[in-house]
Amino acid sequence: MDFELLEQHYAATYAVQAQRVLCIGTRQNMAVPYQAAKSVLVIDALASALPLPVEKESIDALCVQRDVLQVDLLWFFIPEMLRVLSPTGTALLIVPSPPSAMAGEQAAAMLADVLAAQETACRLLEWFELTGHSGTVVLVIGPPGAVGRLAPYYPDAHLMWSAPLLTVRGASLRCNLCGGQRFLPGPGGRIASNGRPPRCQECGSLERHRVVQKVLAALQAGFLGERSLLLVGDTTGVPTAWFGSVDRVSLEDVAAAQIPHHYGAVIACHVLGFVRDDRAAFDRLLDTLLADGWLMCVFPDALEQDISIDVEHPPLFHRYGRDVIARFDCMGSELHVLEIEMRDPGSGVQMAAHIYTREPRIVRQMQRWLGMDEGFRVRAQMQPERRGATAKDPFSPLRAELELWQASGRSCPFWWRDDDLVCASPELNKMALLAAEARVPVLAAVIPAHTDGRLGEDTMGMAELSFCQHGYAHKSHVAAGVPSSEFGNGRQLSEVAREIAEGRQRLQGLFGERFIPVFVPPWNRIAANFIPLLEEYRFLGLSQHRDEPSLPDSKLITVHCDIEILLWSAASKATCKPTQTLVLELVKRLAKLRTNAMEPEPLGVLTHHRAMKDDAWLFMHTLFAVTAEFSVVRWLPAAEIFSTVRKGVA
Ligand SMILES: [Zn+2]
Ligand SMILES: [Zn+2]
Known part of the structure; x- marks a missing residue:
């Protein structure tokens, strides 16, 4: 029974691309299901292995087998578990079942107490419980987005949601680029609109860098790994290794239109406001895209005001508002747009990113994919589809069939x-x-x-x-x-x-x-x-x-x-x-x-x-x-x- 649970957890975490795995239990039960992971560490006896011999935040999936997690070890184990899990990592705990020292439910209640007492825990934790396995209590624990993404892989019959287990507000602010928790005022002493300092003391990232990475981290490999990326301006927040290839260009290159036309993705973060003729620059960026390419723009203040204004304070020429889609006349063209709203993990301020593409499928798939993650609010603005406007894609019958599976x-x-x-x-x-x-x-x-x-x-x-x-x-x-x-x-x-x-x-x-x-x-x-x-x-x-x-x-x-x-x-x-x-x-x-x-x-x-x-x-x-x-x-x-x-x- 444990093996099946572990294998199921393996299937779920593998599907969400867990690569670094820590198994605690007997080798025989643990190693096999994780054969495809990048690294697997197996620890037989928990008591002698504390503190866990792995780096902070280095584990994507942690599994603890039955009868390993004795109740008197909980107070030592839980802080270690929180330390080693990556920001999207999840843990599967099989809590001792009778005739162990304590009944499963009792142990789970105690586990909840231990978790709630973790003052050092600085992220939101959520769990769900799988029951019906002869008194065993099985917990899947992790940050809300990650746990939410695992849930569909478990049969509904065993699923029981609980309220967020632990919410430490304020303390949950953390840079998703470096893990830093100290923040300073931004350039020119700027403070974020919610009154918090926006610049990460460790890596120097600002709100816009962190939301770019937050969106990229949430997209699945097909939107990134195969694509050549054109990066305009700053590289902060864009892990270039996630793309097939990366070219960097400056604002001047965009203005001078000296860019080849073959990119699967373009990222322009806080760029267009610095170009006097921003509409022409936007069109030029679109022109560099392949037929199914996408352009991501972040307009840092777009949620702060309703109307975009021209400011004429060089180097800044425009401040954008909620009307940014109309500003670039997207609805008059053949563009489909996905608006993504999310919280900056570092300052907690609400931010928006926009994805533009001529391929409606891209918007629909990103909408569905990001929509599964409760960290995002997504809204699609689609153009009515034109029959026969684009060359027929031989893979579209397969996509249609897979839509039905989905x-x-x-x-x-x-x-x-x-x-x-x-x-x-x-x-x-x-x-x-x-x-x-x-x-x-x-x-x-x-x-x-x-x-x-x-x-x-x-x-x-x-x-x-x-x-x-x-x-x-x-x-x-x-x-x-x-x-x-x-x-x-x-x-x-x-x-x-x-x-x-x-x-x-x-x-x-x-x-x-x-x-x-x-x-x-x-x-x-x-x-x-x-x-x-x-x-x-x-x-x-x-x-x-x-x-x-x-x-x-x-x-x-x-x-x-x-x-x-x-x-x-x-x-x-x-x-x-x-x-x-x-x-x-x-x-x-x-x-x-x-x-x-x-x-x-x-x-x-x-x-x-x-x-x-x-x-x-x-x-x-x-x-x-x-x-x-x-x-x-x-x-x-x-x-x-x-x-x-x-x-x-x-
Ligand atoms: Zn053969
Ligand atoms: Zn940082």
Whole structure:
């Protein structure tokens, strides 16, 4: 039961991109579900590990197993927990259940007391409780936005909201760039409109810098990671590593219109007020955007007054007000606008940011995504859509289907398998890079007889890859004219047994714990009489193509691939299927899964990195970007798909 809870918490925190994980409990229960995290620390015994041996605010997800958190440790543990959690980090605590020293509910009440007594706690905390697990009390604790974002990943049946646990007003003001809590007056002795000093003593940030980062931190990867950014003016508050590439330009460059036109995002924070012809500068910034690009502007005082005024006090020419959208004549053009209001984490003052784009989808998705976070108030101003005004996007049927999943709130699982790995190559690097950028795990099926001895070492830094067995030598033993198969009916059992065992041993030696005991038969075919061999050699799972005839029931977990992106000719030459065809295949399968009442089996996408050309890589790249727009989509790691827990659930 604990394992399922932990795995569920893993799924939820992974979906919101928790990367640094601290597990407290026995290694066996803890390490497995977090295989895809960037760093995982496991501590067996809590008492001897206090204070926790990690840096302040360095943990995104903390899990404490049952029977570890003894009641007399609470007073020592809770302050440590608050210290190590990152500003968006969450903790899952499984509170001791009977027959431990104290009943679960009693322990939870005491935990609440301990939390409320933390004078040093300087953020808002919220929790929810999961009940119904034989008296166990399970708490998920963290700042309100973070906890709110996790909640949809837990089945409603167990969910119980409580009021905010702890509210320490004033003390919760904290710089989201550096964590600093001391603030000074701004340039020229300026004080924020709510009377508080706005400048962070540690990093020098002002209100506008902190709200830029607050918005960027809340957007999901698809809006940032793939995009080239044009940054106008100041870089403070913009973590440039979050974007694909970054170019910086000055105000003068904008005025002189010397900017190329190929950006996925433009950020202009407190810039336009310093340009005399601000409308022309605004239009020029828009001109630098790609078709689905977005422009973010922060007008620092826009909420302070109703009407924008021209001040003519060089270097400042304009002070903007709530009419800023009308000011730039957005409604007369083809622009869609998202207005975002939020509290500056450092001064507590209300601020606004605006996102402008010609692509209505961007505004709708950001509105939905930011709307889930109670730290933001968002309002969209959309232009009526013009039929056929833009070129048809071949991925729009997929977006339409995923909109339906999103609306239903059901988790939509995918997974990625890649076949025929033998050794390091530029294509392998390409795959690893794509996986890392998209944060999508991939199960690489390796041909044991053709690997070189260095493959284990060569793939060491490829964190998103895990490995499984792809037959033995990828050699067909069937007669000409019959569909190729390495393990067809005609072969000797003893010979096949030797090959399977040898292959498994070789891969286990190369990859150690990164080897997942899953068998992928070459050409996706294996005769039924060899299946008991796989069980005998302790394979957990089998993966073929869904179109292959199904095999008799066995102990193996079978999860197949649904979509193969390449088309193979008789001479084993591969081309990428047309995007429209692939999108339709995906939509057909997803629609079938959506209308099925059972828990959906993950949709498997199959690639062959060695045979892929630019069009195939572009398809995968775009597929990841499109699915990243939907918070219900998860790309599952193989360790999770082929785990016994999952089989138990299904
Ligand atoms: Zn700071
Ligand atoms: Zn193959």
